[in-house]
Amino acid sequence: MYIPSKPAKYGLKIWALCDSKSKYAWNMEVYLGRARNTQPERNQGERVVLSLSEPLPRGHTVTCDNFFTTYNLAVQLLRRNITLVGTVRKNKLFLPREITDMKEKNILESKFLFTENVTIVSYVPKKYKLVVALSSLHHSPLVDEGDRKTTEIILHYNKTKAGVDALDQLVTNYTCKRQTKRWPVALFSNMLDISAYNAYVIWTEINPSWNTNKLYKRRLFLEELGKQMVQPNIVRRERLPRGIAAKNIVKNIQENSKSAEKASTSNISARNESTKKRQRCFFCHHTKNSNKYSAVCSTCQKFVCKEHSSLVCENCG
Incomplete structure (x- = not known):
């Protein structure tokens, strides 16, 4: 795909759900394109978020940009006990006119709209620019007391929005x-x-x-x-590489592995040396046609037969 806004403009498109703190990739889905002879998919962003967050444990918060955020998505995630914070495109039909209208709005002014479970806020960071955000996590009109007077919803969004982009950068390094x-x-x-x-x-x-x-x-x-x-x-590897440096590396690794293998086999053989030998019983070796046995006394290390040995449990031994 060709996406001019991305650092790598050409490439495979992958939907990703990442942890905002550690950038751990929790779930990913490859975009395979639209099937032939089918209509364009409606509410694709909403479907992608619901699919990626399906195995997500309850109690988490999903942060997404304006391509994914809808009011219906926030309601459906709340049914799974998952909250949503994200920016919203100003042309969404569920937004009332009071939120998207730029008239009579001053710079650094915020306007809130509350429903039962969702909060929508419009914020004017500078002239001729309007930011609309939606949250099912925040339910109060809290505004930062700093110079920018940024709302708590937008501060939370700015803090947790860079998970996927940061993962892409880390993987590229x-x-x-x-x-x-x-x-x-x-x-x-x-x-x-x-x-x-x-x-x-x-x-x-x-x-x-x-x-x-x-x-x-x-x-x-x-x-x-x-x-x-x-x-x-x-x-x-049986054949050594042609390069001198690579050849020496392969030789050293193979020699070290062989020496380690010999050391381990020698230890095993030393432990099992007594069990591999078979001799006549110490007490009945003078008897004719006496058989050989592999059992050894744990105290005197002498070979004994079944008649001259006894079983002892762990406590008594």
């Missing part, structure tokens, strides 16, 4: 994408980038003290993640 004309490859590379970032968010939440004094923690995490994903393939 460290990416495995390569120039390609095959869209499945481009989509798969994007999935890897987003999955790696989600893994980084989970790792830092579980281990908050990991490299706290370093500003490039994500780069270190991605390097370690890449090594762990590639190392099994390097160990199984």
